[in-house]
Amino acid sequence: MAELASIMKREHKNNRLVSYLINHFNAAIVSLDRIICTPISSLLTIVVIAIALALPFGLAVLLQNAKVLTQNWDKGTQISLYLKMNLAETEKQTLLQQLRSDSNIANVQYISPEEGLETLQKSVDVQGVLKQLQENPLPGVVVITPKVTEPRAVDSLFNIMQQLSAVDSVRLDRTWFERLYYLVEFVRHGFLALLFLFGLGVVFIVGNTIRLALQSSSKEIKVFKLIGANDAYVRRPFLYTGLYYGVAGAGLAWVIVFAAMLWISVPVHDLAASYGGDFILQRLDINGVLTLFGVGAVLGWIGARLAVMKHVRKN
Numbered sequence: 001m002a003e004l005a006s007i008m009k010r011e012h013k014n015n016r017l018v019s020y021l022i023n024h025f026n027a028a029i030v031s032l033d034r035i036i037c038t039p040i041s042s043l044l045t046i047v048v049i050a051i052a053l054a055l056p057f058g059l060a061v062l063l064q065n066a067k068v069l070t071q072n073w074d075k076g077t078q079i080s081l082y083l084k085m086n087l088a089e090t091e092k093q094t095l096l097q098q099l100r101s102d103s104n105i106a107n108v109q110y111i112s113p114e115e116g117l118e119t120l121q122k123s124v125d126v127q128g129v130l131k132q133l134q135e136n137p138l139p140g141v142v143v144i145t146p147k148v149t150e151p152r153a154v155d156s157l158f159n160i161m162q163q164l165s166a167v168d169s170v171r172l173d174r175t176w177f178e179r180l181y182y183l184v185e186f187v188r189h190g191f192l193a194l195l196f197l198f199g200l201g202v203v204f205i206v207g208n209t210i211r212l213a214l215q216s217s218s219k220e221i222k223v224f225k226l227i228g229a230n231d232a233y234v235r236r237p238f239l240y241t242g243l244y245y246g247v248a249g250a251g252l253a254w255v256i257v258f259a260a261m262l263w264i265s266v267p268v269h270d271l272a273a274s275y276g277g278d279f280i281l282q283r284l285d286i287n288g289v290l291t292l293f294g295v296g297a298v299l300g301w302i303g304a305r306l307a308v309m310k311h312v313r314k315n
Contacts, residue, residue, distance in 0.1 A: 023233065031240035034213070042245075045209050049249025049296070052201045054256040056194040057292050061261060061284050063191055066184045068282060077154065079161055080171045081142040087166055092140065095166045099144060104157050106147040113138045139168060151181055199299055202249070206242045206303030213238060214311045235308040239301060246300020250293045257284055 035042045083092065092110075099108045144161075146154050154172070161170045265281040284292070 024236065027236040028240045031237040032244060034237070034241060035244055045205060045245055046248045046252055048205055049202050049245060050252035050256060052198040052205070053250055053253035053292065053296055056191055056198050057253060057284065057288070058257045058260055059187065059191045059194060060288065061257060061282070063184065063187045065282050066187060077146060078173055079144050079146065079158055081144065081161055081164070081167045082169045083140040083142065083166055084168045085139055087140065091166050095164065096142065099142065104146060104148050105144050107145040109143045111141040111143065113140055149181065199295070202246070202299040203303040203306065206245050206300045207307040209245065210238050210242055210304045210307040211311070213241065214307065238308050239304050242300040242304020243297055246296040246298070247293060249300070250296025253296070254284065254289055254292055
């Protein structure tokens with residue numbers, strides 16, 4: 001008897017699950033049919049959502065490309081350590097070993113006084129002056145490339161290098177990199193602000209569209225409630241409608257961003273080539289595309305949810 005009750009209980013749960021899935025499937029079909037039956041208004045809503053999503057995500061692509069530029073220019077950010085004259089070989093090797101073991105340093109290059117003098121002779125016509133010198137006046141130089149990229153972290157590393165006993169003076173060359181870094185940070189904060197503002201816009205757009213759909217379907221909703229439909233059954237098709245609007249808007253936004261990047265890729269490549277570079281403009285990657293569709297779907301669902309909740313409270 002207990003076994004029979006257990007089987008009946010399990011079948012009841014299975015039937016409830018099947019019924020739940022069927023209800024969701026029917027709601028998804030009904031909401032899709034509702035969008036198709038109003039093509040003009042639906043298309044206008046999708047276009048507005050697409051524009052609202054394309055602007056911040058287009059800025060995100062530009063930010064991604066700026067980060068690539070920052071990584072490439074970061075290799076030119078160097079700290080030069082001018083060693084003390086007549087530094088013992090053991091002290092020099094100890095210093096180099098200490099620098100190479102530092103986790104904040106990506107590369108260490110030692111330039112001996114002889115190599116520095118040879119480079120100077122090749123770059124500047126000072127043969128007559130050098131012949132009059134009794135000994136090489138150039139110190140040994142250690143050129144390090146920081147692994148850290150944040151200007152404050154580079155400054156901290158620079159201050160540490162100044163305190164080394166074997167170092168006479170330190171020079172930091174990173175003015176253009178610092179400016180680019182802060183520009184990228186500015187763009188990043190701008191992207192977050194735009195995403196928030198336009199995200200609110202998408203929520204209000206979808207919410208208003210769903211509100212109008214609820215008003216036009218008010219008689220139908222009252223009939224469903226009279227025959228026993230609960231609030232979840234009533235709001236389900238409208239939630240799917242908001243979800244569809246968000247996903248469709250995200251898809252159109254991706255097309256807009258892709259077309260815009262394709263349009264400006266040739267001028268950007270030509271500009272980079274004029275400076276002797278070979279920069280290829282990156283487009284929205286797979287993670288960015290998935291994020292775009294996810295954000296669109298969530299914002300569409302939130303807008304629909306808010307509109308339905310307000311309507312249910314009134315009725």
